[in-house]
Amino acid sequence: MTDSFWKPAGSEAPGTSPAGNEAPGAGRALPHHGSGKGRVSWLRAHARVPAAVLVLATTAVLAVTTDAAADANLVANPGVEVLDGGGFPVCWERAGWGENTHQFQVTGNAHSGDHAMQVTVTSTSGGDRKAMMVEDQSCAPNVTPGHQYDLSVWYTTTTPDTVMTLFRHDVALGWQYWTDPASLAPTDTFQRKTVRTPPVPPNTDQITWGVTIYGVGTLVTDDYSMVDATLPTPGESCSAGEACAKGVWQVMPFDSPARAIHAVVLNNGNVLLIAGSGNDPAAFTAGTFTTAVYQPRSGTFVNVPTPADLFCAGHVQLSDGRVLVMGGNKDYPDAAGTHGYKGLKDSYVFDPATNAYTRVNDMNAGHWYPSATVLGNGDVLSLGGLGEDSGGTVTTEYFSQAGQRWLSLNETRQTWNFWGLYPSMVLMQDGRLFYSGAHVFGDGLPGTGASIYDYTAETITPVPGLRNKDQRDQSMSVLLPPAQDQRVAIMGGGNINSNPDAHRLTDIIDLKQPNPTYTAGPPLPTGTLTGGVPQTPSQGKMYLSLVLLPDGTVLETGGALHNRADPVFETSLFHPTTNTFTPGLATDPVPRGYHSSAFLLPDGRVMAVGDNPADGTFEMRISIFSPPYLFRGSRPQIRSVSDTSWTYGSTQQVVVDGPIVKAALIRPEAVTHSSDPNQRYVDLPMSVDGNTIGLNLTSNPNIAPPGWYMLFVVGANGVPSVAKWIHVS
Amino acid sequence: MWWTLAAVATIVPALVLLANATNQRPVGPWSADSRPASVPAQTAQPRPGPPVSPAVSPAVSPSTGAPADQPATRARPVGQSPAPAGGGPAGARTAGTRPAPFTQSFARQPGTRPLAPLPSPTAAHRVAVNLDGCDRNYGSRKQCVPWRFPPGPVQGCEWLAAHGFEPLPVVGTDRHGLDTNRDGLACGPGDR
Numbered sequence: 001m002t003d004s005f006w007k008p009a010g011s012e013a014p015g016t017s018p019a020g021n022e023a024p025g026a027g028r029a030l031p032h033h034g035s036g037k038g039r040v041s042w043l044r045a046h047a048r049v050p051a052a053v054l055v056l057a058t059t060a061v062l063a064v065t066t067d068a069a070a071d072a073n074l075v076a077n078p079g080v081e082v083l084d085g086g087g088f089p090v091c092w093e094r095a096g097w098g099e100n101t102h103q104f105q106v107t108g109n110a111h112s113g114d115h116a117m118q119v120t121v122t123s124t125s126g127g128d129r130k131a132m133m134v135e136d137q138s139c140a141p142n143v144t145p146g147h148q149y150d151l152s153v154w155y156t157t158t159t160p161d162t163v164m165t166l167f168r169h170d171v172a173l174g175w176q177y178w179t180d181p182a183s184l185a186p187t188d189t190f191q192r193k194t195v196r197t198p199p200v201p202p203n204t205d206q207i208t209w210g211v212t213i214y215g216v217g218t219l220v221t222d223d224y225s226m227v228d229a230t231l232p233t234p235g236e237s238c239s240a241g242e243a244c245a246k247g248v249w250q251v252m253p254f255d256s257p258a259r260a261i262h263a264v265v266l267n268n269g270n271v272l273l274i275a276g277s278g279n280d281p282a283a284f285t286a287g288t289f290t291t292a293v294y295q296p297r298s299g300t301f302v303n304v305p306t307p308a309d310l311f312c313a314g315h316v317q318l319s320d321g322r323v324l325v326m327g328g329n330k331d332y333p334d335a336a337g338t339h340g341y342k343g344l345k346d347s348y349v350f351d352p353a354t355n356a357y358t359r360v361n362d363m364n365a366g367h368w369y370p371s372a373t374v375l376g377n378g379d380v381l382s383l384g385g386l387g388e389d390s391g392g393t394v395t396t397e398y399f400s401q402a403g404q405r406w407l408s409l410n411e412t413r414q415t416w417n418f419w420g421l422y423p424s425m426v427l428m429q430d431g432r433l434f435y436s437g438a439h440v441f442g443d444g445l446p447g448t449g450a451s452i453y454d455y456t457a458e459t460i461t462p463v464p465g466l467r468n469k470d471q472r473d474q475s476m477s478v479l480l481p482p483a484q485d486q487r488v489a490i491m492g493g494g495n496i497n498s499n500p501d502a503h504r505l506t507d508i509i510d511l512k513q514p515n516p517t518y519t520a521g522p523p524l525p526t527g528t529l530t531g532g533v534p535q536t537p538s539q540g541k542m543y544l545s546l547v548l549l550p551d552g553t554v555l556e557t558g559g560a561l562h563n564r565a566d567p568v569f570e571t572s573l574f575h576p577t578t579n580t581f582t583p584g585l586a587t588d589p590v591p592r593g594y595h596s597s598a599f600l601l602p603d604g605r606v607m608a609v610g611d612n613p614a615d616g617t618f619e620m621r622i623s624i625f626s627p628p629y630l631f632r633g634s635r636p637q638i639r640s641v642s643d644t645s646w647t648y649g650s651t652q653q654v655v656v657d658g659p660i661v662k663a664a665l666i667r668p669e670a671v672t673h674s675s676d677p678n679q680r681y682v683d684l685p686m687s688v689d690g691n692t693i694g695l696n697l698t699s700n701p702n703i704a705p706p707g708w709y710m711l712f713v714v715g716a717n718g719v720p721s722v723a724k725w726i727h728v729s
Numbered sequence: 730m731w732w733t734l735a736a737v738a739t740i741v742p743a744l745v746l747l748a749n750a751t752n753q754r755p756v757g758p759w760s761a762d763s764r765p766a767s768v769p770a771q772t773a774q775p776r777p778g779p780p781v782s783p784a785v786s787p788a789v790s791p792s793t794g795a796p797a798d799q800p801a802t803r804a805r806p807v808g809q810s811p812a813p814a815g816g817g818p819a820g821a822r823t824a825g826t827r828p829a830p831f832t833q834s835f836a837r838q839p840g841t842r843p844l845a846p847l848p849s850p851t852a853a854h855r856v857a858v859n860l861d862g863c864d865r866n867y868g869s870r871k872q873c874v875p876w877r878f879p880p881g882p883v884q885g886c887e888w889l890a891a892h893g894f895e896p897l898p899v900v901g902t903d904r905h906g907l908d909t910n911r912d913g914l915a916c917g918p919g920d921r
Contacts, residue, residue, distance in 0.1 A: 160828040183828045215829055281870040332870060333858075335900060340860050376830070386860075391853030416847040418854045430832050441860055447844070452836060459843035486835065496862030499877045512835045562879040563862045565892055614863075615893035616871035649828035700830040 098127010161215025181685030276311030327367030343368030376701035465518030482683030504540030525583030527570020560593030567591030866901035
């Protein structure tokens with residue numbers, strides 16, 4: 001018996017059990033159909049099906065009811081067999097937008113039964129079309145927040161430009177876009193695509209979904225299925241004492257040989273620590289510039305000859321894993337005060353395979369404290385900082401991935417805007433850049449302090465809502481997990497000139513909204529100052545670090561209260577799904593203020609380095625944090641990955657050794673001064689078949705710019721695997 | 730043919746059909762007049778570049794049929810063993826089966842205007858002398874006496890002593906008034 005509308009759902013018998021079709025915990029009963037949602041009574045309410053057919057079908061159901069253990073299919077009219085008076089499947093609707101020539105029709109070329117849904121696009125200049133479940137109380141499947149569902153559909157398509165699309169009903173905000181978890185590969189015979197939803201967000205009671213076609217071709221879909229696939233959490237309790245809730249910090253028995261002002265995690269698991277002159281004018285005068293590569297496997301360091309004073313440079317990993325380093329320190333301010341810091345035009349590429357720098361061509365202008373953002377095509381935009389004359393640099397630099405060079409001025413698009421120092425530019429899903437307002441030194445930019453920058457259009461459009469925009473000096477901003485949700489958080493900050501107490505404000509913006517606006521998030525938890533003095537309720541931190549963790553949470557740690565002074569001892573976890581902090585994690589015993597950083601290691605631990613207080617000393621101790629998840633049970637093992645080179649829109653097979661709740665690619669950090677705008681966590685929706693899991697990579701390079709990522713899977717106990725390095729292109 | 734580039738200049742403002750319509754911003758490579766020389770010629774599925782604004786890209790008529798590179802998408806011969814329930818082909822796809830990026834029309838900022846464009850600069854953009862928050866009138870170049878002391882009862886020499894500073898030579902102007910006996914040493918013996 002093939003999937004069809006008449007297939008019994010578990011133990012449900014037609015016409016009985018008022019609660020038969022409600023998901024557990026769905027809350028209020030749906031009011032439309034009197035005593036309940038037995039399928040036959042519901043069908044009478046909706047379909048124009050002759051009574052004789054109903055009787056026949058009911059008999060068929062009774063005859064073929066098999067064992068009661070099959071999971072309930074939550075999709076109404078899943079085989080699109082039942083048609084309304086207009087000949088269109090009940091509980092389905094034609095959706096989409098844009099200038100395209102298209103046709104929806106019910107076709108007899110079905111996977112099972114008599115009908116399937118066909119959508120044809122014959123020409124397009126944009127937009128998409130999709131058959132979606134009707135967004136009403138009757139048709140849309142009910143869901144439970146926190147649960148995950150396996151969605152599957154049988155389909156054929158002539159175009160690869162198809163993607164499963166999900167919407168969700170927020171109890172306060174109504175129906176809205178949720179996510180598009182998987183592309184569907186072309187096939188002319190019916191294939192089945194199954195993908196597991198992310199955990200349903202809070203305040204969600206229903207979802208709808210369908211398959212979107214956004215290119216020229218014909219898509220046929222049939223036999224939709226949706227079953228609750230939530231894995232039980234193992235009942236084992238953590239026996240590691242305080243570590244279970246707070247994690248553990250360990251100070252390493254060896255120091256860093258270089259002042260770790262810049263830290264870049266490399267695609268071989270090593271960490272590039274760049275000092276240059278390390279904020280030591282004497283080293284600068286002597287021409288002593290240092291770089292060290294930390295090798296976690298052996299706990300050893302390699303000293304790397306450093307060709308220029310890369311102190312205050314910018315850095316980003318290129319698609320091939322080498323590190324592009326741009327700008328740096330051409331000079332310190334002179335004693336007489338005739339000039340300030342000066343920026344270098346130099347640029348180098350560091351190769352992790354050889355531990356060596358190679359010079360590339362110069363940028364058009366000097367940059368001291370430039371930011372760098374990698375784009376969806378692998379090119380790099382670099383902005384901001386001070387020039388060779390110690391004035392503000394207004395030149396935008398563009399590094400071509402294909403040409404491996406900085407473009408000359410007449411090949412670039414300029415706004416001539418001064419972006420400040422280390423301006424944090426986050427790549428959006430359509431290729432524009434979001435300036436979050438996080439920066440280094442002094443006031444924010446004039447206006448709202450945040451904006452959307454369109455490089456190609458040469459426009460900068462203000463974004464409202466950022467609180468205390470002139471006290472976001474060495475705040476940190478990050479694209480919250482998952483990147484697909486397009487939400488950015490900015491936390492803390494101060495002002496080294498006016499030198500107030502750093503604050504606790506966290507602002508969050510949803511870049512999926514038509515007019516994105518920062519809204520208030522929860523305040524940073526308070527910690528203690530030197531000597532165990534508790535912070536007052538208005539005291540927060542600047543110089544903090546935000547680190548994306550494999551389980552989708554964000555570690556927040558380190559920081560200080562004032563300009564190069566008064567370290568704050570406080571560590572917490574931020575949960576993007578609930579917008580809340582878990583406060584009170586174990587704290588780094590080592591102060592981490594100015595010139596400190598923290599970053600994720602491939603084994604799921606977090607390393608913290610640096611601190612450069614006002615008296616000119618530098619902290620050489622290294623701390624490593626083991627988050628609570630490492631104490632909750634055994635780690636899942638990635639037994640094999642079918643391929644380590646992934647292409648956009650592909651499904652990649654991995655074999656694991658147990659139940660997995662999520663998988664993600666995390667971009668390795670390249671961080672300095674609380675600035676790493678490229679840090680991101682790309683969700684990999686799963687197509688689960690026992691221990692063989694298909695991981696669905698987004699089709700959009702602006703979600704996952706090309707390069708090397710750490711693949712993590714997370715077990716049902718919340719413990720992440722060790723990372724496998726994956727290349728995306 | 731890169732379908733998403735087609736007719737950017739001729740897009741009709743979309744009718745919103747339903748509350749759940751998602752919008753997709755056209756994504757495509759550089760327009761012909763601004764493509765950097767170093768970007769390689771695009772092949773079957775060109776890598777998307779920065780988004781193209783309507784004012785810049787040339788008008789291109791919509792594609793009229795399946796792109797020439799698509800016949801290979803009839804990929805699966807009859808009788809092939811079924812893919813695992815995970816669905817989809819394992820590993821890398823052949824050119825022509827890679828989907829175009831699915832982008833959404835988010836954050837279009839309707840009703841807002843960009844900042845006025847700036848002219849090409851004719852002078853340096855000045856920044857504050859005390860850009861790094863340090864008062865270089867005191868001590869060596871690697872020390873950072875704060876330009877402004879943080880709020881609170883502990884200020885001046887008391888603050889500096891609490892933060893690891895010894896008495897400091899005054900190398901410029903005694904802005905903070907730390908060298909009250911004017912012997913050239915800030916926070917030295919004899920200074921209040």
